Amino acid sequence: MLDLTHQDWKARAAAMDFRTGAFIDGRFTDALSGKTFDSINPATGEVLARVAECDSADVDLAVAAGRRAFEDGRWSRMAPGDRKAVLLKLADLIRANLHEMALLDSLDMGKLVTDAATVDAPGSAHFFQWYAEAIDKIYDEVAPTGPGDLALVRRVPLGVVGAVVPWNFPLDMATWKSAAALAAGNSVVLKPAEQSPLSALRLAELAAEAGVPDGVFNVVPGFGATAGKALGLHMDVDCLAFTGSTATGKLFMQYSGQSNLKQVWPETGGKSPNLVFADCEDLDAAADMAAFGIFFNQGEVCSANSRLYVERSIKDALVEKLIARAEAMQPGDPLDPASKMGAIVDERQTQGIMRFVEAGRKSADLVTGGQRVQVDGRGCFVQPTIFSDVSHDDPLARDEIFGPVLSVIPFDSEDDAVAMANDSIYGLAASVWTDNLSRACRVADRLNVGTVSVNTVDALSAQTPFGGMKQSGFGRDLSLHALDKYTALKTTWIKYRS
Structure with missing residues (x-):
């Protein structure tokens, strides 16, 4: 292949x-x-x-x-x-x-x-x-x-x-x-x-x-x-x-x-949070997966990790790594195996993404990307885009953009990170990066989402149900649980001579 x-x-x-x-x-x-x-x-x-x-x-x-x-x-x-x-x-x-x-x-x-x-x-x-x-x-x-x-x-x-x-x-x-x-x-x-x-x-x-x-x-x-x-x-x-x-x-x-x-x-819909704590020892892996979690499929993923909450002491280091990864993922011809990102689905979606980007230029720190580009002089392409120091109340952090736009938001405590992560109308997925097992389990328990991925992003398989909470809906795809949606329980009661 x-x-x-x-x-x-x-x-x-x-x-x-x-x-x-x-x-x-x-x-x-x-x-x-x-x-x-x-x-x-x-x-x-x-x-x-x-x-x-x-x-x-x-x-x-x-x-x-x-x-x-x-x-x-x-x-x-x-x-x-x-x-x-x-x-x-x-x-x-x-x-x-x-x-x-x-x-x-x-x-x-x-x-x-x-x-x-x-x-x-x-x-x-x-x-x-x-x-x-x-x-x-x-x-x-x-x-x-x-x-x-x-x-x-x-x-x-x-x-x-x-x-x-x-x-x-x-x-x-x-x-x-x-x-x-x-x-x-x-x-x-x-x-x-x-x-x-x-x-x-x-x-x-x-x-x-x-x-x-x-x-x-x-x-x-x-x-x-x-x-x-x-x-x-x-x-x-x-x-x-x-x-x-x-x-x-x-x-x-x-x-x-x-x-x-x-x-x-x-x-x-979704606006999935990705929480990176300072006790995450492999910051390169966190950066790799944070970039994948928002730029894969041009960010057109309902569970895209579009909100990146980073403990303040490591924010600058992680953002620097993310900028390097974003700049290496520029859009190209989708049929070229060398391309790292494809086209946005259509003109309407492209314009919608760019409206968020243009508004974000005035409210947050655009650290890379932010441009609509062409490949061979045509097409619907948007650069991988990162905004740093985004306010938790900014539309960049609240609304589903459905494009390659990442909002980086610093936090100072575990409670602060969890509160911001849960403060959303959506509850589809979340990711947590930490090498502290107790913290991983504790934070995962507190996040009000359908799937929590620990030290990875957007984990799914045929064996596990995929779906959300709150206004991310209550349907579940994948796993045997999906069969519940498409079947009804029918009771047949038989009395017999004993």
Whole structure:
């Protein structure tokens, strides 16, 4: 994978064939309205493809297809071992098409193709494999009862699951929702972000090739205000899983109340704190991971460690190390393996990031970056940017920027650091750097977030749940706990002659 050159990736990109229709009931189709929207490469501004613009009518077709498939049992009542075999084949197909899947996300939303090829696409295959392997290892329960009674408690699939996913990890986020939902026996209607629909459409085609029956996995590209809202309000969608902004997550909660009280599982915004204490003996490792935690994927990560709280006695030394790392991570062509950072997803997001940067110039100390740049005279690129001595109340430290912008805030005591870290509407993730085990455990206990990473950043795996608290939402992806979202507990009580 890593032996491909810049020219190799460019040649493969030039030969790409994009799927552009909605995938409904086992086949690609135009939107009923005939409308399309442009999928644009943010690194170049070029139109990659014109994709079917689905709306409520198309969502109706997809949900109806999913319902038919669920009710006739072609997937929902398939033996767990048979579903397992299909999803294992899908994992293998993703691996067999790894270059293509990586290029789709890189071209569509600007991420480094090497990251997509070594993290995103292999991760997608891994998660499908992990949930496939779990299917035939989840046991039901027998409740304790008296003689003559047998109470069976089973986990049953919900029916039709709507999944609305963001643009920052298009393939991975589609997988995080779909793998668990499909493993549990549901039908899925997936709405990818309008900025990055291409890998989800190819995923649907691979799922069909793997043997996922028609109607079980549908993809409806389109806009949030039309296709996304239609899924949220649909009376025949049993569950809506969402990753995206907090504001949109709140809308889906409202849509549930306005329709059929469908379950809604939101995983929303973040402003994750990274606490570095003076008793952290490996300041270089802390600097490496602090830079990774905010500049990876151009900072377009919901759990990005965008608030760096540093004990005052080591602040200057750590900032100096961070400046050096930021200056070595300048943006470049996402298809060039030598590039350290890719493009911002689109013009709107780029302008939003720069508004925060321009305001920050007046309120904090800009120590590196802060410029919008071009690569080969075009594209949406922003330098890795660090502000030092940021006020805890500054928008730089309060608002989710979703870009490569780090706010450094000094602290004087453990209590001070924890209080500032928790003083946020978000509670997705946090990191703690210390060589004092008691402090590590004590601070981790006090941080009101879904995941605390100690002496690393943003740790996750298939085995551990990912999600947040407060206005970061209460949905959980990954681990066996994700299956709770896509199943219902059903009791069958049998009286028998004893």
